Amino acid sequence: MSAPIQTISGAAPIFYVVDEHDHPPGGSTMLGFWLYLMSDCLIFAMLFATFGVLGTSYAAGPGPKDLFDLKLVAINTAMLLFSSITYGFAMLEMMKGRVKSTQMWLAITGLFGLAFLCIELYEFHHMIHEGAGPWRSAFLSSFFTLVGTHGLHVTFGIIWLVTLMVQVAKFGLIEANQRRLMCLSMFWHFLDVVWIGVFTFVYLMGVLR
Amino acid sequence: MSADAHASHGHDDAHGHGHDDGRDHGSFKSYMTGFILSVILTAIPFWLVMTGAIENKNWTIAIVVAFAMVQIVVHMIYFLHMNTTSDAGWTMMALIFTVIVVVIALSGSLWVMYHLNVNMMPVHDMRNMP
Numbered sequence: 112m113s114a115p116i117q118t119i120s121g122a123a124p125i126f127y128v129v130d131e132h133d134h135p136p137g138g139s140t141m142l143g144f145w146l147y148l149m150s151d152c153l154i155f156a157m158l159f160a161t162f163g164v165l166g167t168s169y170a171a172g173p174g175p176k177d178l179f180d181l182k183l184v185a186i187n188t189a190m191l192l193f194s195s196i197t198y199g200f201a202m203l204e205m206m207k208g209r210v211k212s213t214q215m216w217l218a219i220t221g222l223f224g225l226a227f228l229c230i231e232l233y234e235f236h237h238m239i240h241e242g243a244g245p246w247r248s249a250f251l252s253s254f255f256t257l258v259g260t261h262g263l264h265v266t267f268g269i270i271w272l273v274t275l276m277v278q279v280a281k282f283g284l285i286e287a288n289q290r291r292l293m294c295l296s297m298f299w300h301f302l303d304v305v306w307i308g309v310f311t312f313v314y315l316m317g318v319l320r
Numbered sequence: 321m322s323a324d325a326h327a328s329h330g331h332d333d334a335h336g337h338g339h340d341d342g343r344d345h346g347s348f349k350s351y352m353t354g355f356i357l358s359v360i361l362t363a364i365p366f367w368l369v370m371t372g373a374i375e376n377k378n379w380t381i382a383i384v385v386a387f388a389m390v391q392i393v394v395h396m397i398y399f400l401h402m403n404t405t406s407d408a409g410w411t412m413m414a415l416i417f418t419v420i421v422v423v424i425a426l427s428g429s430l431w432v433m434y435h436l437n438v439n440m441m442p443v444h445d446m447r448n449m450p
Binding site (some may be wrong): 112117139141142145146149152155156157160161163164173181182184185188192193197200202203206212293297299301304307308310311312315316318319 | 335345346347348349350351354355358359362365369370375380384385387388390392395396399400406407410411414415417418421422425426429430433
């Protein structure tokens with residue numbers, strides 16, 4: 112980058128540790144990805160705070176009791192929980208180096224994720240059809256923003272999952288793919304953690320209110 | 321670990337794996353434990369709210385929130401494999417920092433906005449409108 116600066120004694124100062132030990136490629140990826148998830152967590156925290164503030168401003172429109180179908184939410188929660196455990200099984204198979212069963216569990220995870228998305232889209236469609244879209248009230252604006260952001264995350268998670276399945280099919284369970292699968296594992300489980308907050312604070316407490 | 325130059329760095333890279341930094345990858349047993357605990361911790365709040373088993377709403381809310389908190393911890397431990405040793409504790413540090421920021425942001429927003437609503441809203445109460 113720049114020419115070495117000569118000190119008075121004539122010896123070039125050392126700006127970095129010359130004998131640095133090897134960092135394996137991707138050695139810090141997991142920590143970096145964890146930091147990303149934590150920043151994502153802050154996004155969701157802000158959306159939760161917004162919902163907490165605006166969640167009772169119905170503008171004389173429909174409230175949670177009129178709109179939420181807890182049976183549907185329970186099924187949705189089950190889908191996400193099942194997808195979490197099947198991803199866990201995929202990780203266990205990956206550790207054993209079994210490509211086929213890893214792919215199978217990943218596919219099942221993707222299907223559960225897709226089921227979750229379909230149910231959520233059905234719910235959104237149903238609400239918008241009844242005139243309870245995000246424009247109706249501050250409550251619905253914050254609801255659609257929070258739950259929709261989570262749904263978008265799941266969507267991108269599924270796209271990522273399919274991408275990784277193609278990668279694994281092409282290159283096998285090489286170290287890079289294992290690392291990617293572990294990142295997606297954290298992402299997927301993190302989304303499930305966010306969903307705990309959603310079903311508790313948005314749906315259950317909304318219906319109780 | 322062999323007594324080579326690496327020992328002086330205090331870095332345990334002897335296994336040759338890029339991901340071996342004190343991380344726990346879980347086992348079948350730990351995943352199943354987490355799953356079963358999650359199912360129980362999800363089913364009870366849904367059952368409480370859907371059947372209205374407890375008359376007092378505030379108690380129901382308190383129990384539901386408590387279950388959610390426990391379930392988040394369960395997910396952190398059994399699914400996200402949080403521990404204090406992975407990446408020399410930096411994942412835990414990042415988590416603690418995030419939790420502190422989240423608590424400040426959430427409680428601060430709710431507190432300030434609640435008081436704004438109470439002190440500055442017009443007299444009529446929108447919540448009682450149809």
